[in-house]
Amino acid sequence: MSSYVLQVNRVAKPGHSKDVLDLVTTQFEKGSGSRNVSISAFASTGSGHLIVGARVLDSIEKVEEIIDNLDREQSDRIDSHCNNVQVEMLRVIEPIENPPSVPKLMARNLFKAKPGKAGELLSVLLELRSMFPDGVLKPLITVPYVGDQDLVRATGIYDSLKSFENHSDLLVEDTFKPYLQKIRDLRESFIRYTAKITFIRSS
Structure with missing residues (x-):
């Protein structure tokens, strides 16, 4: 479900x-x-x-x-x-995994695929996500149910700007470079929105 x-x-x-x-x-x-x-x-x-x-x-x-x-x-x-x-x-395609115990910041990464490439872009993002080491934050992956069907989102939450920086720095490692290049080839645009979490509840 x-x-x-x-x-x-x-x-x-x-x-x-x-x-x-x-x-x-x-x-x-x-x-x-x-x-x-x-x-x-x-x-x-x-x-x-x-x-x-x-x-x-x-x-x-x-x-x-x-x-x-x-x-x-x-x-x-x-x-x-x-x-x-x-x-x-x-x-929701994949839920967030290994989130911090005290979330403070959120980064919403919006990828707009080239026409007809949304499925391929989603697949590459999921492959990239699967390569993150054990215990490291794995972002929430979502696609629009209504609206622009060429969009794919990856959302992460962090307990500080430093942890956000560390997570971003992971992507410069050689392991991830082939996936990042595939994403660049498949996307039409990319924008990141950052936000401060002011209220959060899980039940």
């Missing part, structure tokens, strides 16, 4: 980031299941901060339940502080 990530991306109006962050956090504190809230770091959104609320759900029925029970009044209240709101539904 597939798992899914249901997430809402909100770009806060300038000066409204705290309002959005507080309201989303309150909303997620009352929920259940694995969920987190994060706010952009080291990234320009062209406006205010990007605030993301994400839930990991273990079936498509759970996704439907969330949608059916959505508090539209509460969502509208949050959205009134935003310039842009986007809801995404992602299918």
Whole structure:
């Protein structure tokens, strides 16, 4: 049975980031299941901060339940502080493995495949992930269930900028170079979003 990530991306109006962050956090504190809230770091959104609320759900029925029970009044209240709101539904291909005990930062890596190459790109990313040593963070791999089907995502979480740096440095080793070159050949674009995790709960 597939798992899914249901997430809402909100770009806060300038000066409204705290309002959005507080309201989303309150909303997620009352929920259940694995969920987190994060706010952009080291990234320009062209406006205010990007605030993301994400839930990991273990079936498509759970996704439907969330949608059916959505508090539209509460969502509208949050959205009134935003310039842009986007809801995404992602299918989990591989869950995150070996995450830190106290997560602090998140890096979302978005790869856009060349036309017709999304399947190959996904396969190479999975091969690369499988080469990580035992005990090392293995990122969450997801693909859109709706929307742009040429996208593939790899998401990692870290307890510090140093651990993020160490994880990134792994990829310069010779073992990974052939995979990185294949990814470059198959991708049309690549962008990384970094964020500070402000709320996380696993049950």
